[in-house]
Amino acid sequence: MTAEVPLDGLGAQSLVELALERIRGDILRGAIGPGERLVEEQLTRRFGISRAPVREALRLLGQQGLVEHLPRRGVRVAELSARDMTELFGLRDALERYAVDTALGGGARPDPEKLAVLERATERIERAAGDDPAHAPIDRAEAHREFHLALVALAGHRHLLRVYEPVIMQLQLYMAANMRREAEQRSPAEGAHRHRHLYEAVASGDAEAVLTALASHGARTYLRPELEP
Template sequence: MTAEVPLDGLGAQSLVDLALERIRADILRGAIQPGERLVEEQLTRRFGISRAPVREALRLLGQQGLVEHLPRRGVRVAELSAQDMTELFGLRDALERFAVETALVAPPDPARLVVLERAVERIERAALDDHEHAALDRAEAHREFHLALVALAGHRHLLRVYEPIIMQLQLYMAANMRREAEQRSPAEGAHRHRHLFEAVASGDAATVLTALASHGAKTYLAAELES
């Protein structure tokens, strides 16, 4: 892990929030791999803070499903099996269908639609990049898009249930996208998301559900987990 500026002078809750944000960002972008241990002493030295906020941040990450607390063995980044991923994708699909059906009872909220379009544009920009962490950037843009899609429903409790699912899926999303990139251009993934956005903008729930059914999120998942 790279050294960072200490977080001196911040309140206890701010220290927890910042430690949580930094550890979660490292997990979601793939800097810390599934199964890798998270050692409190190393994290406290890295952030320049005491153990208490680090421990609380790790507890919250456990609630989000991103880390596992193992008896007498400490904390590690969660490892998900093929069965775990299948179940999580099934939940994601069900919640997204519910969100669409709820959101499109009336025309979509213009402000939320703008947020969804911005997420599409971020995916399209990421598809043009070819730097070392491009696949990780595309995975983060993908997560942002799907959160914005569910947020269209304006259903706070739905979003609270959905967010940890999409976060856990991102543990393997970047690897899945690298596998896809070996066989397809990243532009194809951007096109799928643009197509889904246009379906949502049409305001027709049946069109959106058809687009969701063919979205192709799991195309390369099984092969990546087996490798």
């Protein structure tokens, strides 16, 4: 891990939030891999803060499903089995379909402001498709998460988004690695095209077209065959 500027001078809650954001960012970017230990002493030195906010940040990450607290073995980044991934993708599909039905059911049109957020996320995916190969997989993974959060946010359903966010975050534990492997087999532009197609279906206001696009979106190409059941 790289050195960080100390966070002294901030309130206790701000220290927890910043530690949470930095650790979670490292996990979701793939800088800390599944199964890797998170040592409180190292994190406190890195951030220049006491153990209490680091411990609370790790507790919150545990609630989000990104880390596991193991008895007498400390904390590590969560490892998901093939069954975990299949269940998470199935849950993601169900929540996204519900969001689409809520946002566009009965002939409703998408909220213009929320649609604009989804369009920006689509454009970010397209930019990432042409990025430097050394950084593009992580950029695409983050853009992918942003897109799907914006898709569910179309429903304007606060509790739905609260349930959905940890699901997509857990899936991103393996997203970057799978995108790197997928890039060896197909052009990143194909993934960008799939998201553009999905965005255009949403923009049309045709709920059935969106559900059809979701069904063929190819999410399960991210499943890692080497994972144990």
